[in-house]
Amino acid sequence: MRPATRIPDSVLDDVRGSARSPAVAWLRRGAVTVLAVIVALGAVGLLGVRSATVHTSGGGYELTLTYPQVARAGLDVPWDLTVRKAGGFTEPVVIVVESEYFDMFETQGWTPEPSAETSDASRTYMTVDPPPGDTLTLGFDAYIQPSSQLGHSGSVSVSERGVDVITLEFTTWLVP
Template structure:
C-alpha cells in the first residue's frame, strides 16, 4: 500500500504526554476540592433549615419565639410563639406580626386558629381567645415559597388596647 509510514501499536501513540498546562490541572483540582467542601457542608445539614429561639420579657409578659434563622426555598420552617403571663390572661390576646415577613411563606395556617384576623398596610393582628393557665402557644405552619431568594426581618408584639406592650424582633436569612 505503499506510504512507508510505520503502523502504530496504539491509537494513542501520537497523543502528547501533557495535554493541558499545569494551571488548568490546578484549576481542575481546586474545583473538585470546592465541590467536595460543598458536599461535606450539605451532608452536615448546614445548608438546611437552622432554627433558633429568641426571648424577651417585660410589661408582665415573657415571649419565646422559635423561628428559622437560616432556611432554603421550598423547605418547612418552624415558627412558634410562646407567650407567658403570670396569673393568666384576663381576656383575648392580640398578637401583632409584621406582614412583610410572612409574605415569604406559603402557609397552612395558624394553630390555634385566631378568633379574628385583620391586616393593615404593614401588620397583621391576630386575636386569640385566652387559654386556660398562663401560657399561650401560637404556631405558624409554613414553608418558604419555592421562588423566594431573599430573607426578611420581622417583629412580633403583644398589644393591649391598641398599644404594643412588648415586642420581639427577628431575622431569617435564605440560602440557595
C-alpha cells in the same frame, strides 16, 4: 518501493497533549476544593432546614419563638410562639407580626385560629381569645413557597391598647 510505516502502539499515539499552565491547574484545584466544601457542609446538615429559638421578657410578658433560621423553598418549617403572662390572661391577646416576613410562606393556618385579624400597610394584628392559665401557644403551619429565593427579617410583638409591650426580632435565610 514504499517506505516502511511504523505501526503505532496505541490509537492515541498521534493525539497531541495539551499544554497546561500552572494557573489552570491551580484554578481547577480551587474549584474542586470549593465543591468538596459545599458537599461536606450539606453532608453534615449545615445547608438544610435549621430552626432557632429566641426568648425575651418585659412588660409582664415572656416571649419564646421557634422559627426557621435557615430553610429552603418547598420545605415545611416551624414557627411556634409561646406567650407567658404571670397571673394569666384576663383579656384577649393581640399578637402583631410583620406582614412582609410571612410573604415567603405558603400557609395551612394558625393554631389556634385568631378570633379577629386585621392589618395595616406593614403589620398584621391577630386577636387571640385568652387561654386558661398563664401560657398561650400560637403555631403557624407553613412551608416556604417554591418561588421564594431570599429570606426576610421579621418581628413579633404583644400589643396592649395599640402599644407594643414586648417585641422579638428574627431573620430567616433561604438557601438553594
